[in-house]
Amino acid sequence: MSALGVFSTANLNGGQKLGLKYLIVSLALFGAQILFGLLAGLQFLMPDFLFGVVDFSVNRTLHVNALVVWLLYGFIGGVYFMLEDEAKHPVVGLGLGNLIFWVLTAAVVVVVLVYLLVQVGPGEMSTIWFINEGREYIEAPRWADIGIVVSMLVFFFNVVATFSKGRYTGIAGVLVLDLMALAGLYLAGMTYTPNISMDQFWWWWVIHLWVEATWEVLVGCIMAYMLIETMGVRRKIVETWLYIEVALMFGSGILGLGHHYFWIGTPEYWLTIGGFFSALEPVPLVAMVVHALFDSGVHRMKNSNHPALGWTISQAAGNFFGAGVFGFMHTLPQINLYTHGTQWSASHGHLAFFGAYSTAVIGFFYLAAQKSRGNVWMSGNLPGNGWKWKWGMALLWIGMIGMTMALLIAGYEQSQIERAIEGSTWMGYFAAQGHPWFTQAMNWRQISGYGFLLGYVLLVWDLLTIGKGETRPAEVINSEAH
Ligand code: HEM
Numbered sequence: 342m343s344a345l346g347v348f349s350t351a352n353l354n355g356g357q358k359l360g361l362k363y364l365i366v367s368l369a370l371f372g373a374q375i376l377f378g379l380l381a382g383l384q385f386l387m388p389d390f391l392f393g394v395v396d397f398s399v400n401r402t403l404h405v406n407a408l409v410v411w412l413l414y415g416f417i418g419g420v421y422f423m424l425e426d427e428a429k430h431p432v433v434g435l436g437l438g439n440l441i442f443w444v445l446t447a448a449v450v451v452v453v454l455v456y457l458l459v460q461v462g463p464g465e466m467s468t469i470w471f472i473n474e475g476r477e478y479i480e481a482p483r484w485a486d487i488g489i490v491v492s493m494l495v496f497f498f499n500v501v502a503t504f505s506k507g508r509y510t511g512i513a514g515v516l517v518l519d520l521m522a523l524a525g526l527y528l529a530g531m532t533y534t535p536n537i538s539m540d541q542f543w544w545w546w547v548i549h550l551w552v553e554a555t556w557e558v559l560v561g562c563i564m565a566y567m568l569i570e571t572m573g574v575r576r577k578i579v580e581t582w583l584y585i586e587v588a589l590m591f592g593s594g595i596l597g598l599g600h601h602y603f604w605i606g607t608p609e610y611w612l613t614i615g616g617f618f619s620a621l622e623p624v625p626l627v628a629m630v631v632h633a634l635f636d637s638g639v640h641r642m643k644n645s646n647h648p649a650l651g652w653t654i655s656q657a658a659g660n661f662f663g664a665g666v667f668g669f670m671h672t673l674p675q676i677n678l679y680t681h682g683t684q685w686s687a688s689h690g691h692l693a694f695f696g697a698y699s700t701a702v703i704g705f706f707y708l709a710a711q712k713s714r715g716n717v718w719m720s721g722n723l724p725g726n727g728w729k730w731k732w733g734m735a736l737l738w739i740g741m742i743g744m745t746m747a748l749l750i751a752g753y754e755q756s757q758i759e760r761a762i763e764g765s766t767w768m769g770y771f772a773a774q775g776h777p778w779f780t781q782a783m784n785w786r787q788i789s790g791y792g793f794l795l796g797y798v799l800l801v802w803d804l805l806t807i808g809k810g811e812t813r814p815a816e817v818i819n820s821e822a823h
């Protein structure tokens with residue numbers, strides 16, 4: 342009992358210790374993402390700010406790449422965290438997994454330093470190899486790409502070997518196949534062609550088929566484990582839902598790729614294919630909401646980790662609104678003709694990434710905090726009534742909704758003035774940028790961003806302190822689940 346409430350990695354199994362390292366780096370990179378987002382946002386308000394020192398393009402690169410990397414670190418951390426529990430076997434090749442963590446993290450640090458200090462290079466292959474590959478979200482230079490592929494292979498080996506030696510559950514089966522697709526797709530973003538249409542064609546294979554297919558399935562697996570772990574939902578129910586969601590997700594998401602092929606020089610049939618299949622993409626997201634509500638209802642919200650469950654429910658709702666509703670709004674080609682590439686896209690991008698993925702990773706941060714303090718009590722009746730996690734969550738959500746709404750108004754105004762009225766002319770672009778609806782929206786985005794930052798500070802503070810000195814063990818959930 343004395344071990345309860347004391348942070349000690351002795352409370353964790355091997356996979357969880359490694360997972361915790363990934364989760365800690367993930368949390369730190371989340372902070373870096375917010376910092377560079379705020380700097381980029383300020384540059385909309387004061388275009389001279391840091392001009393020539395850290396230009397908007399550099400801040401933006403750091404902002405969106407940090408986003409992708411912290412989420413990937415969160416997913417990898419989450420998978421290592423659940424691996425031994427799910428397989429009922431120690432991680433196979435853990436030493437190698439640990440080594441790769443340090444190699445990958447050192448590579449991330451070097452890439453960030455190069456983005457910040459070197460920033461740009463001449464238009465030659467050496468720049469692609471050593472500075473920046475120039476594809477939004479996955480801009481890491483080619484040497485780092487190769488390192489990332491090697492690291493993913495080791496991670497994949499750890500996962501497959503552990504499941505093979507231990508128990509191969511339904512969740513494990515989906516996870517392994519999904520990781521194979523996820524890692525394989527990354528290769529599509531590593532080729533270079535001077536034809537911009539072809540280049541974009543392949544680049545979307547990574548971005549779209551990650552966020553609207555393979556990542557969705559990966560968080561589906563992580564959330565499935567979370568529901569079993571915190572609420573004791575029966576495995577059979579969770580796995581059945583998972584299979585249905587995977588079928589719907591791949592069924593709509595793969596050809597939904599076409600919604601990025603409307604205007605980049607690809608054949609016209611993509612207008613029909615992309616419009617039709619991407620319009621079906623919200624269906625699995627509705628299924629996920631129903632699933633989460635169903636499980637919570639059946640178990641009368643009784644669970645062993647309130648913050649983690651709060652973020653899990655956030656995930657279902659955020660995924661539905663950010664990806665499903667905000668994605669659907671501009672996915673038909675007749676509408677996308679006017680909204681394409683405006684702040685409308687950024688509005689959807691923010692709400693979808695946060696709603697679908699950040700929430701899932703934050704939920705896992707709380708599960709890790711609980712386990713690493715000796716599986717302490719984290720249900721109701723927390724000291725101070727759990728104000729830190731509640732306010733942290735509220736401020737993160739208020740900040741995110743504020744940013745999203747401000748960007749939506751700006752995007753709406755751009756679609757009307759720049760596109761519909763002015764017919765996408767150069768003058769139309771400037772007329773839209775100077776309109777009060779746009780400039781005021783940029784201010785509101787920034788103010789909401791500060792609220793979001795405050796939420797992040799509370800989140801970190803809470804994660805560092807929650808469960809410390811707690812003497813009650815975790816609430817026992819009546820579980821036929823495992
Ligand atoms: C969690 C899932 C999703 C995430 C993280 C996500 C994120 C994003 C991001 C960041 C962009 C901007 C890309 C760029 O830089 O140009 C984008 C574009 C787009 N998304 Fe999503 N999205 C998701 C799901 C969906 C869904 C389900 C739909 C449709 C129902 C959708 C429809 C679109 C469309 C049509 C665009 C193109 C916008 C344009 O023309 O500028 N997205 N998405």
Ligand code: HEM
Pocket residue numbers: 374375378379380381382401404405408686687688690691694695699786787789790791793794
């Ligand atoms: C303090 C909070 C934040 C601020 C001030 C901020 C600001 C910005 C700015 C200024 C851009 C560039 C937009 C442009 O090129 O017009 C951007 C892009 C982006 N940010 Fe944020 N951001 C914040 C937080 C976040 C969070 C939490 C996420 C996701 C979880 C996120 C995801 C993105 C994405 C996906 C893009 C690319 C969007 C696109 O190309 O359409 N940001 N952000």
Ligand SMILES: [Fe+2]
Pocket residue numbers: 549553597598600601
């Ligand atoms: Fe997409």
